[in-house]
Amino acid sequence: MRHPTPWLRAFVAAQATALPQEEFARMLEAIHRLHTSYCDALQSAPPGALRGLALHRMLDQALAIANGLHTSCRRGCCGCCHFEVEITPDEAALLAAKVREGVVIDQDRLRLQATRPRLSPEWGRFFAPENRCVFLGDDHACRIYEWRPAACRRLLVTTPPEACTTPGAAVAPVPVLIAEVLLSAALDLAGGTYASIARLLSKELDAFPTPGSSGS
Numbered sequence: 105m106r107h108p109t110p111w112l113r114a115f116v117a118a119q120a121t122a123l124p125q126e127e128f129a130r131m132l133e134a135i136h137r138l139h140t141s142y143c144d145a146l147q148s149a150p151p152g153a154l155r156g157l158a159l160h161r162m163l164d165q166a167l168a169i170a171n172g173l174h175t176s177c178r179r180g181c182c183g184c185c186h187f188e189v190e191i192t193p194d195e196a197a198l199l200a201a202k203v204r205e206g207v208v209i210d211q212d213r214l215r216l217q218a219t220r221p222r223l224s225p226e227w228g229r230f231f232a233p234e235n236r237c238v239f240l241g242d243d244h245a246c247r248i249y250e251w252r253p254a255a256c257r258r259l260l261v262t263t264p265p266e267a268c269t270t271p272g273a274a275v276a277p278v279p280v281l282i283a284e285v286l287l288s289a290a291l292d293l294a295g296g297t298y299a300s301i302a303r304l305l306s307k308e309l310d311a312f313p314t315p316g317s318s319g320s
């Protein structure tokens with residue numbers, strides 16, 4: 105595994121000191137096997153939008169384990185839709201397909217966000233209008249919910265929504281180990297390419313321009 109998610113990297117590092125050596129080796133072997141099977145499953149779909157869809161289907165299955173938890177995430181709760189949401193190139197192809205199918209986005213905002221380097225402090229200004237995801241609707245709900253990126257699907261928290269947008273507040277995400285292994289497999293297949301929606305979507309739209317997508 106060349107590109108584990110930050111959570112998975114931290115989890116393995118913690119288990120390395122917490123578990124007896126043999127138990128830790130068994131755990132690593134199980135993660136490795138799962139990672140390999142996820143890579144194989146993702147590779148059975150062609151690169152691009154279809155692989156992005158396959159990732160989302162598999163991720164929803166992996167996250168089903170968290171279904172019984174009481175989380176704070178609700179329709180219209182959109183603090184996290186103003187952050188630097190990162191996607192894979194396959195997901196960018198999927199989002200670009202939705203734009204070409206007629207989902208109207210604010211191209212000016214997309215281009216502005218795309219100029220930002222990764223982890224730009226600009227993303228730290230909570231609820232700044234220019235930080236709104238281009239897919240966030242006026243009713244504060246996602247306009248492409250069925251096709252939302254993996255980063256949006258996996259972000260489930262048990263702390264109050266206000267904590268997500270309060271500097272220094274503790275946020276308690278719900279980590280799902282198998283989901284993190286799946287995302288690590290997707291990142292490996294992408295060669296570690298993972299960047300904001302704006303950066304990868306604008307690149308994808310530039311590669312295959314579509315006339316008439318502006319406004320919102």
Ligand code: SF4
Nearest residue numbers: 177181183184265268
């Ligand atoms: S992650 Fe935070 S801001 Fe986003 S939907 Fe959940 S509670 Fe709301």
Ligand code: SF4
Nearest residue numbers: 185237239240246256
């Ligand atoms: S794709 Fe949807 S859920 Fe994800 S950040 Fe944008 S508006 Fe929010």
